[in-house]
Amino acid sequence: MRYNRWFTPWVLVVPALTWLLVFNLWPSINTVILSFTNAKPIGGGHFVGLKNFETLLHDEQLRWALLNSVIYMVVCLPFLTVLPLLLAVLVEKKLPGITFFRTAFYTPVVASAVVVALIWQWILDDRGLVNGLAEKLGVISGPLPFLSDQWLLLLSAISLTIWKGLGYYMIIYLAALGNVGRELHEAAAVDGAGPLRRFVHVTVPGVRGTMILISILISVSALRVFSELFILSGGKGGPGGRDNSVVMLIQQYSQGFEGNLGYASALSIVLFFVTVVPMLVLARLNRRGAEA
Template identity: 40%
Template sequence: MTSRKNTLQAWLFLGPALLLLMAFSFWPVGFGSYLAFTQYNLIDAPVWVGLDNFRELFADELFISALKNSALYLLVVPAIQVLALLLAVLVNNQLPGIKFYRAAYYLPVVTTVSVIGVIWNFMYTDDGALNAVLRWLHVINEPIGWLSDDRIALFSVMFVTIWRGLGWYMVLYLAGLQSVPQDVYEAAVLDGANAWQRFWKITVPLLMPTILLCSVMSMLAAVKCFEEVQIMTKGGPMQSTYTALFYAYEFGIKSLNFGRALAASLVMSVFCVALAWLNFRYLQPRKK
């Protein structure tokens, strides 16, 4: 077969996937990036405004506050990673009924976010289940405004994100744990490693590729947090749960200020790329 035929064949195989990528990834990203430098309201043609959108963006206290909230939201990442890894180690044991626990922890992942929002709104109300339990345990006398107190509302929403995503990362870690050969642990036992040393010196290093994957995924998910905010708080109270992506949504979909919304999205994209790079830089296993 000639090399020209080979090339044609390669393009034919790649063609469908490339077309889909062009239509649903490259084009929206490229066009969106262009629109970030324009004034655009979906009705009139976009008008090039240079860096005006970005100047306005960084002059807007709401956006700065939203950025801070999104950055704070990254606290979710270590919490969810540590908890998911611990859960995975626990459910990796062959104990009676362990499949039930695996399924139970995974259940929030397959539950729609609107249902989760309604449930947790109920849990978080003044007379909701959470306050009732804390009162019954005599931990509190007055109900805590989980979603109404601007000092803790963001953390309440973060907790829901953790609860919702825990099962997903647990399954990924479980798959990683089950790919570690049992005889490596047995060799470590013979070498005199106790349970903690086996976890720290064998399990964790061998799980680094999974930790990297989960870390990048959870960081991006945290930075892009929108659904929980939209359903539970709408950015309130006092804009304390206003995240950067929620800002983009408010300006784009609600105010039809697409230029500003896409500028905010572009800033977040750069932020995401930087975070992903940091993860790869420090978590990727070194090759020798």
């Protein structure tokens, strides 16, 4: 049997294309359609016009969720753009045993967010490792409410996200560092530049493009946070539901008799616009940098 017919390429493409249409493109359109209805998780529902969007405007929980998302992004950005680069430089040199260290640093990435959040829940418990040590050292007199205070809970989740993300971005930087010419480093070294100056003037400019890509990835994933906050807050979204993220709200409306897929879809549209902003800003930054 010969496979050089005109339709051969299509035979190969069709499965992937079907998935793309059924599970990506159609759901994007359907999200918009659903957002004008009051569809229920168990089925049924009808057109309600702009009602969901009016509700959005007065939704106090959404306001908190958006504020949390912005804080999440702003705190994660500097830590996760810089620390993984330093790590990548640290593991770049092929010292004996370096493969072990690379693998170990990547472990938190491989673990499920649920698993690491449960681990941190125990570490940050009132009687857990952090509070125990801090009390022992006399830094604090009573346990800090890492998991029950609105802001401390948010901060705990952010720290968890940063800790879990280190290895992921380290690997991306590591791949990029390979592209920075060794000649540049050697030339700079010959000219008497120390490690620090070589880092600032050779390494950083060399991975600039990757850095912008990573900033986009960090921002978008910070705005999409779910598991960390969900588990650390015991699924409740913190005191008074003020530690919800947008995705947590979407999930809450997705089930039960109280659920409303229409409203959840309207929230999804909010999420889409929120995540598009950093992408546009940073993409623009990238273009301007390339022109300069």
